[in-house]
Amino acid sequence: MYSFQLPEFIIDRAADRCIRCRVCERQCANKVHSYDAELDRMFSGEKDCVGCQRCVVLCPTLALNVRPRTSDYRPNASWTRDKMQNLKKQAQTGGVILTGSGNDKPYRIYWDHLVLNASQVTNPSIDPLREPMELKTYLGRKPDSVKITRCADGFEVETESFPNVAIPTPLVFSAMSYGAISYPAYLSLAAAAKELGTLFNTGEGGLPEHMRREYGGNAIVQCASGRFGVDADYLNNAQIIEIKIGQGAKPGIGGHLPGEKVLANISETRMIPIGTDALSPAPQHDIYSIEDLSMLIYALKEASNYEKPVSVKIAAVHNVAAIASGIVRAGADIVAIDGFRGGTGAAPQTTRDNVGIPLELALAAVDKRLREEGIRNKCSIMVAGGIRCSADAIKAIALGADGVYVGTAALIAMGCTLCQKCYTGKCNWGITTQDPFLIKRLNPELTTQRLVNLMQAWSHEIQEMLGGMGINAIESLRGNRDHLRGIGLEDWELNVLGVKGAGE
Amino acid sequence: MGKVVVKPEVCIGCHLCEVWCAVAHSKSKNIIKAFLYEDTKPLPRVIVEENLPVTFAWQCRHCQEPDCVTACISGALTKNPVSGHVEHDSSKCVGCYSCVLTCPYGSILINEQKREIIKCDLCAGLETRYCVSHCPNEALIYVED
Numbered sequence: 001m002y003s004f005q006l007p008e009f010i011i012d013r014a015a016d017r018c019i020r021c022r023v024c025e026r027q028c029a030n031k032v033h034s035y036d037a038e039l040d041r042m043f044s045g046e047k048d049c050v051g052c053q054r055c056v057v058l059c060p061t062l063a064l065n066v067r068p069r070t071s072d073y074r075p076n077a078s079w080t081r082d083k084m085q086n087l088k089k090q091a092q093t094g095g096v097i098l099t100g101s102g103n104d105k106p107y108r109i110y111w112d113h114l115v116l117n118a119s120q121v122t123n124p125s126i127d128p129l130r131e132p133m134e135l136k137t138y139l140g141r142k143p144d145s146v147k148i149t150r151c152a153d154g155f156e157v158e159t160e161s162f163p164n165v166a167i168p169t170p171l172v173f174s175a176m177s178y179g180a181i182s183y184p185a186y187l188s189l190a191a192a193a194k195e196l197g198t199l200f201n202t203g204e205g206g207l208p209e210h211m212r213r214e215y216g217g218n219a220i221v222q223c224a225s226g227r228f229g230v231d232a233d234y235l236n237n238a239q240i241i242e243i244k245i246g247q248g249a250k251p252g253i254g255g256h257l258p259g260e261k262v263l264a265n266i267s268e269t270r271m272i273p274i275g276t277d278a279l280s281p282a283p284q285h286d287i288y289s290i291e292d293l294s295m296l297i298y299a300l301k302e303a304s305n306y307e308k309p310v311s312v313k314i315a316a317v318h319n320v321a322a323i324a325s326g327i328v329r330a331g332a333d334i335v336a337i338d339g340f341r342g343g344t345g346a347a348p349q350t351t352r353d354n355v356g357i358p359l360e361l362a363l364a365a366v367d368k369r370l371r372e373e374g375i376r377n378k379c380s381i382m383v384a385g386g387i388r389c390s391a392d393a394i395k396a397i398a399l400g401a402d403g404v405y406v407g408t409a410a411l412i413a414m415g416c417t418l419c420q421k422c423y424t425g426k427c428n429w430g431i432t433t434q435d436p437f438l439i440k441r442l443n444p445e446l447t448t449q450r451l452v453n454l455m456q457a458w459s460h461e462i463q464e465m466l467g468g469m470g471i472n473a474i475e476s477l478r479g480n481r482d483h484l485r486g487i488g489l490e491d492w493e494l495n496v497l498g499v500k501g502a503g504e
Numbered sequence: 505m506g507k508v509v510v511k512p513e514v515c516i517g518c519h520l521c522e523v524w525c526a527v528a529h530s531k532s533k534n535i536i537k538a539f540l541y542e543d544t545k546p547l548p549r550v551i552v553e554e555n556l557p558v559t560f561a562w563q564c565r566h567c568q569e570p571d572c573v574t575a576c577i578s579g580a581l582t583k584n585p586v587s588g589h590v591e592h593d594s595s596k597c598v599g600c601y602s603c604v605l606t607c608p609y610g611s612i613l614i615n616e617q618k619r620e621i622i623k624c625d626l627c628a629g630l631e632t633r634y635c636v637s638h639c640p641n642e643a644l645i646y647v648e649d
Contacts, residue, residue: 016536016540017536019523019535019536019539019540020539021519021520021522021523021539022519023518023519023520023523026517026518026519027516027518058518058520058640060520060523060524060535060638061535061536430516435557436557437517437556437557437559440513440514440515440516440517440557440559440641441516441641442514443511443514443641443642443643445642446641446642
């Protein structure tokens, strides 16, 4: 059927700069650029351009300019270009519109309406370059109280302790599975986590056997609805085991890794035949209640000899506080909340853009509810979904988070430009593809370094901001909403966030 | 003695090494001027071999016992005893291409216009080795032996 779609991007090529080196042509997996030897000229077919900017960045003479083509139709606040394009696409295909990465709609970003405090006169600020500044974070259940007895050579802790994982910074890499992302991308996350001493999350695609010894000590392993790649060795090599109930980008629906992406190594890791679609069911089929969840939590604890914290990851949805309470009561040591701006390799656009609630509100509600019920110490709270910078991370911690998952930001550090075409498997940046030619674009050595640099930069910035507040340990900021003030927020929003307005 | 070594597993086949090698050996060293305005088209000394998904850049290996030097009938190719580099003196080159035939790596290329050979000189006289410093994925590295 003839397509009524308009091209999404305009490509300008400066004729006085183009040297016909054909780098753009070679770098584009969508075959947008081509060379005509007869005319000694480059042509660009804009129809297939996804605006990933790979050709622009690689062009040695900066001859290319790729920009969105935004205003083709008569302006209409209701029938926007996006809406009309989607309608035409659906009229043509009759299918669900797929997309990748996170919700890009202009919902209120609460991070941008929260400001931090700083010390002036009455309490001293601290210079993190001169004085110790502790970012060490412990993930896992904490005891209700600690009983200590005096003994001959000092003190002895009588209270039973629970398995906790210590990380030097509250920043952790989000769940991104091997299969959804390429091996070099996955390896880089693991290697960066190892170098930093923090954690990466395997997602639901398993952990390749050859990586288990080396990177298991930095892995959060997921046990999701498809149970891909789960075996005893996988669980026991990890630091934390995470049950994935939901994902912020697509609450209520499962995952779909197309068969074309399931190559030999991925099939081995996921324990499924080569070329078969890896379909994760929407629910965990053995979990229909908090009691069922409890059974899985304890099955996993049993399988790992009660030595590892078990996390339960849910998408931020309307009743998230009550759900989180149930999860803690079911025995989880960590509750991970994924907000609606969290990323994905593939999701129906309508789900991504319309389902779930903002992380900030969900986090504040969960932290408040668990405190009110007196069970906040029984779990750590991890947050994910739309953490864009160190300020977002520190605000999340002040709202009550223990650890912060960094996903999309890490991908951007690798090269991602949020073109949202992850689901096509033709990522020009070598991230969400399994094409053996495209994955070489990530040099794991360089990518690891980029990720390490990013996390270090954020950690330094967090230290600076903590010092400014006169705090010398991240533990003192955790859930300390007095250090936050809201700007431009309604009363109900301030109420849910549990923060005062600026000036109050 | 050093040489440029390739890491095929991270070579992205962009051919930027060829582009910048040509610039390094152009008159102006300005990429746009060299390609669009100089009289002679700039030619690279490095070639990217391709059989997708395998790609890698390849240039003179500066062999310990270079066949090309032995084969050179005019004394244009010499092995520098100090640096170990295989050097080409174009004023002596007669364009017989004996070296092209003997090079086991196919690393000696031909400048048809001038009827002489061109080969990697490891960017002698320049601040950086252009193919190495311009590789966007650091797939080319210079190693000292």
